[in-house]
Amino acid sequence: MNEQIQALxxxxxxxxxxxxxxxxEVLKAASHPLSYEQIKEKMHxxxxxxxxYRNIALFEEAGIVHKFESDDRKWYFxxxxxxxxxxxxxxxxxxxxxxVDLGKIEGEVKSIVLKGLCKECHK
Amino acid sequence: MNEQIQALxxxxxxxxxxxxxxxxEVLKAASHPLSYEQIKEKMHxxxxxxxxYRNIALFEEAGIVHKFESDDRKWYFxxxxxxxxxxxxxxxxxxxxxxVDLGKIEGEVKSIVLKGLCKECHK
DNA sequence: AAAATTTATGCAACTTAGTCGCAAAGGATC
DNA sequence: GATCCTTTGCGACTAAGTTGCATAAATTTT
Numbered sequence: 282m283n284e285q286i287q288a289l290x291x292x293x294x295x296x297x298x299x300x301x302x303x304x305x306e307v308l309k310a311a312s313h314p315l316s317y318e319q320i321k322e323k324m325h326x327x328x329x330x331x332x333x334y335r336n337i338a339l340f341e342e343a344g345i346v347h348k349f350e351s352d353d354r355k356w357y358f359x360x361x362x363x364x365x366x367x368x369x370x371x372x373x374x375x376x377x378x379x380x381v382d383l384g385k386i387e388g389e390v391k392s393i394v395l396k397g398l399c400k401e402c403h404k
Numbered sequence: 405m406n407e408q409i410q411a412l413x414x415x416x417x418x419x420x421x422x423x424x425x426x427x428x429e430v431l432k433a434a435s436h437p438l439s440y441e442q443i444k445e446k447m448h449x450x451x452x453x454x455x456x457y458r459n460i461a462l463f464e465e466a467g468i469v470h471k472f473e474s475d476d477r478k479w480y481f482x483x484x485x486x487x488x489x490x491x492x493x494x495x496x497x498x499x500x501x502x503x504v505d506l507g508k509i510e511g512e513v514k515s516i517v518l519k520g521l522c523k524e525c526h527k
Numbered sequence: 528a529a530a531a532t533t534t535a536t537g538c539a540a541c542t543t544a545g546t547c548g549c550a551a552a553g554g555a556t557c
Numbered sequence: 558g559a560t561c562c563t564t565t566g567c568g569a570c571t572a573a574g575t576t577g578c579a580t581a582a583a584t585t586t587t
Contacts, residue, residue: 296583298535317573329537334574336535349519350473354544354573371514381506390520391494395506396472397514421553421564440544452566457545459564477544477573531586542575552565557558 285309293343300332301339305360308346313376314357314367349392351376367392370399408432416466423455424463428483431469436499437480437490472515474499490515493522 286305290297307315307323315323317333337358340346347361351369357376366381381393397403409428413420430438430446438446440456460481463469470484474492480499489504504516520526 296534298582300536330574331538331576332536348475350475350477352471352473354473354477356574368509368511368513370511379509384505386491386502386518387523388491388493388521388526390491390518392519394517394519395509395513395515396517398512400510403511419554419563423565453545454547454567455565479545529587531584533582533584535580535582537580538578540575540577543573544571546569546571548567548569550565550567552563554561554563556561 289345293345295339295343295345299326300328301336303328304333304336304340305345308358308360311359313378314349314359316351316355316357318355320358347392349394351394352396365393366395368395368397368399370402371396372398372402375399412468416468418462418466418468422449423451424459426451427456427459428463428468431481431483434482436501437472437482439474439478439480441478443481470515472517474517475519488516489518491518491520491522493525494519495521495525498522 283302283306286302286309287297289305290301295301303324303326304320307320310323317330321328321330321333337346337348341348344361346358348356348358349367351357351374352371353374366379368377368379369375370377377399379395381395406425406429409425409432410420412428413424418424426447426449427443430443433446440453444451444453444456460469460471464471467484469481471479471481472490474480474497475494476497489502491500491502492498493500500522502518504518506513506516
């Protein structure tokens with residue numbers, strides 16, 4: 282587990298530190314994008330937010346992590362991987378990942394965010 | 405022009421005031437979503453931001469206006485109308501509207517935001 | 528392996544889009 | 558024209574995220 286994360290850092294010329302390992306571990310285990318608060322909760326170790334955000338910025342530059350804003354003025358982070366869409370429910374705030382076929386679009390699409398009411402809340 | 409806006413307010417049980425008219429005029433003339441700053445610039449009349457945001461909240465509740473966050477920690481507003489997607493270029497920050505066919509999705513989709521590099525910046 | 532240099536972390540102060548409380552202004556109603 | 562209700566503007570506030578700076582941890586040099 283840790284080896285994979287260490288390898289991820291090495292591959293991108295990023296030094297492997299405790300803080301970075303903690304962040305990446307949480308993101309790796311997550312099934313959907315998480316905010317700073319959520320990541321912090323899952324970390325079982327304290328970390329200054331400055332450290333967090335600086336490392337996230339580093340990951341982003343390296344292309345390891347992708348971030349986007351939901352509709353709550355917070356950033357949500359996830360490991361980059363398959364390009365998939367996110368559905369954000371305006372009512373329960375749950376973020377779910379989904380595959381979407383867009384057909385052809387000019388330019389390069391890096392992320393897709395759908396908003397509305399999820400299956401549950403729509404009833 | 406003004407009559408249409410007035411009618412829009414009447415139809416939704418919203419009193420027609422100067423401030424509201426100013427906001428809606430700008431939104432009506434816009435071809436893509438605008439932020440508070442952008443709307444303010446186009447208004448040719450001063451308005452307190454509290455007034456602006458309170459009226460926007462009112463429009464939202466009434467279903468006249470739709471808002472979403474881009475990736476710059478700002479809200480972008482537009483009149484609701486045909487459900488269409490927005491493409492936000494991460495480089496030039498331009499927001500363009502586009503039609504997208506998603507196929508079938510469970511729940512109710514209210515907005516779609518794509519991010520990436522636009523046709524121009526992708527070159 | 529101690530000193531020097533570089534890099535990462537934590538703290539505290541700061542930034543800024545958006546929000547809230549409150550008083551004054553503007554209309555409507557009697 | 559006095560009373561009531563709504564809207565507006567001002568200023569203080571909020572909170573996610575950022576930045577400067579000092580300390581701590583690595584890494585390199587001698």
